[in-house]
Amino acid sequence: MKSPKKxxxxxxxxxxERGVITFEQxxxxxxVQNKEGGLIGEVIVRLGFAKxxxxxxxxxxxxxxxxxxxxxxxxxxxxxxxxPKNVATHYCLISLDKIGSTLTVAIxxxxxxxxxxxxxxxxxxxIQIFVSTxxxxxxxxxxxx
Amino acid sequence: xxxxxTKKKFxxxxxxxxxxxxxxxxxxxxxxxxxxxxxxxxxxxxxxxIVVAFLIVGLGWWIIFEVFTSIxxxxxxxxxxxxxxxxxxxxxxxxxxxxxxxxxILSSKMKSGLEQLKDFSQKTEELNHEVSRKVLVLSTxxxxxxxxxxxxxxxxxxxxxxxxxxxxxxxxxxxxLLVDETSEKxxxxxxxxxxxxxxxxIVVKESSDLHKLxxxxxxxxxxxxxxxxxxxxxxxxxxxxxxxILSRSQQVGVLLxxxxxxxxxxxxxxxxxxxxxAQNIAIIWEHKRLSHKxxxxxxxxxLTGLYNEKYIEKRLDEEMVxxxxxxxPCALLFMEISNYDEYQKNFGPIESEKLIKKTAKMFKENxxxxxxxxxxxxxxxxxxxIEKNKRQSQVIARELKKRIEDNFKSQVKLSFSVAExxxxxxxxxxxxxxxxxxxxxxxxxxxx
Numbered sequence: 001m002k003s004p005k006k007x008x009x010x011x012x013x014x015x016x017e018r019g020v021i022t023f024e025q026x027x028x029x030x031x032v033q034n035k036e037g038g039l040i041g042e043v044i045v046r047l048g049f050a051k052x053x054x055x056x057x058x059x060x061x062x063x064x065x066x067x068x069x070x071x072x073x074x075x076x077x078x079x080x081x082x083x084p085k086n087v088a089t090h091y092c093l094i095s096l097d098k099i100g101s102t103l104t105v106a107i108x109x110x111x112x113x114x115x116x117x118x119x120x121x122x123x124x125x126x127i128q129i130f131v132s133t134x135x136x137x138x139x140x141x142x143x144x145x
Numbered sequence: 146x147x148x149x150x151t152k153k154k155f156x157x158x159x160x161x162x163x164x165x166x167x168x169x170x171x172x173x174x175x176x177x178x179x180x181x182x183x184x185x186x187x188x189x190x191x192x193x194x195i196v197v198a199f200l201i202v203g204l205g206w207w208i209i210f211e212v213f214t215s216i217x218x219x220x221x222x223x224x225x226x227x228x229x230x231x232x233x234x235x236x237x238x239x240x241x242x243x244x245x246x247x248x249x250i251l252s253s254k255m256k257s258g259l260e261q262l263k264d265f266s267q268k269t270e271e272l273n274h275e276v277s278r279k280v281l282v283l284s285t286x287x288x289x290x291x292x293x294x295x296x297x298x299x300x301x302x303x304x305x306x307x308x309x310x311x312x313x314x315x316x317x318x319x320x321x322l323l324v325d326e327t328s329e330k331x332x333x334x335x336x337x338x339x340x341x342x343x344x345x346x347i348v349v350k351e352s353s354d355l356h357k358l359x360x361x362x363x364x365x366x367x368x369x370x371x372x373x374x375x376x377x378x379x380x381x382x383x384x385x386x387x388x389x390i391l392s393r394s395q396q397v398g399v400l401l402x403x404x405x406x407x408x409x410x411x412x413x414x415x416x417x418x419x420x421x422x423a424q425n426i427a428i429i430w431e432h433k434r435l436s437h438k439x440x441x442x443x444x445x446x447x448l449t450g451l452y453n454e455k456y457i458e459k460r461l462d463e464e465m466v467x468x469x470x471x472x473x474p475c476a477l478l479f480m481e482i483s484n485y486d487e488y489q490k491n492f493g494p495i496e497s498e499k500l501i502k503k504t505a506k507m508f509k510e511n512x513x514x515x516x517x518x519x520x521x522x523x524x525x526x527x528x529x530x531i532e533k534n535k536r537q538s539q540v541i542a543r544e545l546k547k548r549i550e551d552n553f554k555s556q557v558k559l560s561f562s563v564a565e566x567x568x569x570x571x572x573x574x575x576x577x578x579x580x581x582x583x584x585x586x587x588x589x590x591x592x593x
Contacts, residue, residue, distance in 0.1 A: 037470055090567035091472050114474045114534040118568055121535055 011059075011111060012040045015050065018058045025049040041109065042134065052133035056108075060131045065110045068130040070094070070140045080144045082123055091115035094140045095123075102126045108134040165212050172205030216244075223247040230254060275414070278313060282418055285309040286425055299433045303335035303426060310402060310422050311337045314415050317382055317405045320344050323390065323398035323430055324356060326437075331356050331398065334426075339380070347379050355399050358389040361420060365410045377403070384409045386416060388423040392431045400426060448498060449505035451526065452519035460517055461529050461573035465566045474534035476565045478527060478542055479580040480508060480549075484558040485524035500557065507549050512541075527580070535565040560585040 012026045021029070021044060029043045036043075044050050053069075060067040075096055080088075082103065083095050093107040093115065103125040107115065110129045119127050160168070180198045183190055220240050227234055227247055232254070235246035285306065292302045303321055311319045318338030322331040333344050348355075354373070364371035365384040371377065377385045382403030390398035400423040402415075411419075444456040452460070461477060468475035482488070482504060489497040501524065508526050509518045517529040530538050542561040550559055564570060564579040 037467075039470075039472060084567075086571045087567045090469055090571075109472060112472060114532070114537070115472065117536045118474060118534050118565070122568055 009111060010040070011055075011109065012044070014062055014111075015044065015055065015058055018062055020054055020058045021049045039109070052135055056131045056133050059110055063110060065129050065131045068096075068106050068132050070106055070132050070136040073140070075140065075144050077144065082125075083119065084122075085141065085145045087118065087122065088141050088145070091118070092134050092137050093119075094137055094144065096130065098125065102128050104128045104130065106130045106132040106137060106140070108132065108137050162212055162215075165208055169205045169208035169212065172201050172208070174205075176201045176205075216240075220244045220247075223251065226251065278414075278418075281309070281313055282421065285313070286421070289425060289429075293429065293432070299429050300335065302429055304337070306422055306426060307335040307337040310400075310419070313418060314402055315404070316402050318380065319400070319402045321390070321398060321400050321426055322348060322355065323426075324396075326434065334398065343379075347376060355387070356396055358387065358396060358399060361386060361388040361416055363411050363416070366408055367410045381405060383407065384411065386411050386419055388416075388419045390423045390427045390430065392427045397427060397430050446520035449502055449520045449526070451505050451509065452517060454519065454521050457517065457519035457521065457527060457529065458573045458577065461576060464517075464529055464531065465571070465573060465576075468532065468566055471532075473532045474565055474567070476530040476533045476535060476538035476563055477576045477580050478530055478538050478545075479521065479562045479564075479584050480526045480528075480542070480545060481560045481584050482524040482557055483560040483585055488557070500553075504549060504553075504557065507552060508545065511545055511548055521577075525584070533565075535563055535568060538563040538565065 012021075012030065015021045016023050016026050025044070025047070029040060029047055029049060032047060033040055033043045038046075041052075041055050044055065045052050053067075056067050059065060073096070075094065079095050079098055082098065083093070083105075088094055091107065091112060092109065093105050095103055095105050097104040101124070103119070103123050105119060105127055107129055108131075109115075110131050116127050116129070119125075176198050180190060180195065217240070220243065223244060224234050224247065227250060232250055235243050235250075237243040237246060289302050289306055292305065293299075307319050307321055310316070316338065318336075320336035320339060321334045322344075323334040324330065325332045331348055333341060333348060336344050362371060362373070363384075363386045364374075364377055365386075371385065373385070373387070377383070380403050382405050384404040384406065385401065386403075387399055387401045389396045390400055400419060402419055441455075444452055446453045461475075464475050467473075482500070485497065485500075488500060492500075501520075505518070505520065505526055508528070512518055512528055513531075515531045517531070519527050519529075521527045530541060533541065542563055546559050546561060550557055562580045562583040562585075564576040564583070566576055569579040570576040
């Protein structure tokens with residue numbers, strides 16, 4: 001597994017660059033986001049311009065974060081509670097495994113540098129990132145907390 | 146003086162008429178009788194003795210004349226007095242009978258005069274009482290206004306008015322109920338002569354009706370039709386007057402006055418006083434409501450011009466909702482002038498205020514325009530750091546500490562703390578509590 005990359009680049013821009021959505025679709029999605037709020041990834045999915053897993057795959061390929069479908073993944077309760085539920089819900093992430101001082105985490109937006117910094121401060125661990133879809137992560141949070 | 150006294154003592158003018166008549170008759174009859182008796186008994190009476198006897202008889206007649214003259218003078222004076230007071234002289238020829246009639250008239254006049262005087266004195270007393278009561282009412286209103294201008298809490302002013310109302314109307318008890326703006330129910334605002342718990346118990350039972358009074362209602366010996374008989378019974382009062390407290394034509398409370406005296410009726414003046422007090426309570430209520438609204442609208446701290454605590458808490462809650470929606474962090478930074486007490490002791494309150502103002506200015510200047518700076522308590526400033534996590538906020542805190550302390554050449558010592566959503570709390574209150582409890586806990590730039 002690769003070490004997490006800390007990248008600060010808008011997701012919409014990456015999706016256009018990777019050809020997942022068109023520039024016009026991005027503009028429309030941004031307009032909707034400005035009006036209604038919410039995350040750009042969620043707006044794009046809601047508008048039907050891309051699917052959640054397409055976005056996750058794109059991020060995975062672009063930045064080398066491995067993609068992990070959480071659907072059939074079992075996580076130990078002890079590992080999950082290393083991150084408080086409110087933090088997991090806030091940043092849409094869930095801890096998966098801990099080996100030594102490295103904590104593996106599945107996150108919807110691996111470009112959220114501040115969230116990763118918070119996890120480092122909170123757990124005093126190095127954070128290894130997997131990308132997953134927001135709906136999978138939310139289901140996992142509901143299931144394991 | 147002693148001589149004058151002696152003279153007066155033996156003066157014939159000082160003697161009663163009866164005694165004077167006796168003396169005169171004695172002189173007029175006894176002396177000639179003695180002279181005749183002496184003459185017939187063969188005793189020689191000198192011419193001198195006869196002259197003296199005549200003189201004494203003359204003196205007797207003179208006394209008689211004086212007596213009648215004085216009666217005539219009294220009669221004449223009485224007639225004049227009667228004329229002066231506009232009464233006709235009785236049509237009687239006999240002066241003595243006329244004098245008797247005059248005396249009767251004068252006596253009855255005097256009697257009626259005395260009665261009038263008594264009435265007048267009673268009326269004066271009542272008037273004085275009324276005036277002093279009005280003065281007391283006015284002075285109470287003025288004192289209440291004075292307390293009001295000195296920003297004395299409205300509860301204390303209402304308590305003062307209640308106390309005075311009880312004294313002025315000589316009541317058993319009085320209390321005031323005002324509508325609570327949140328619950329829209331009547332609540333006890335002030336009371337006198339009754340236990341607060343008792344009033345509250347009664348209010349629970351009666352409040353549904355009491356806030357729709359419409360007009361002043363009275364129960365006393367003259368007004369028996371009173372819709373709140375149960376209330377009167379609960380209060381143990383025979384006489385009750387309850388006035389609505391109206392603000393902009395809406396009833397915002399009631400002022401109740403009760404007395405347990407028998408044979409009692411509230412006068413028109415009593416009810417005027419009650420309504421006057423109710424009007425003043427309405428003014429206080431309205432002012433309190435407006436002040437409360439102004440306070441609610443106020444978002445800036447008067448000294449620093451930064452946002453106040455209330456606004457920061459509200460804004461932080463909003464910002465936390467936003468940060469959750471965008472999966473972003475949001476931090477709250479606290480900065481405390483930790484040697485403020487010492488600074489105040491050394492340089493005084495004016496310089497200390499200047500220090501707060503200057504620090505606040507520097508604090509704001511060293512934040513981003515999107516951050517939200519505020520004042521939190523006497524010597525604490527805070528800022529909502531938009532989309533900053535704890536690590537980033539700690540960097541900001543360190544820079545602030547260095548810049549501000551350097552600017553004051555180390556005369557000022559600063560302590561910081563940082564709380565972040567979601568790590569340290571999910572509500573504004575939780576973040577504030579965390580930041581407050583961690584301020585100064587780790588000195589020497591170890592910012593939590």
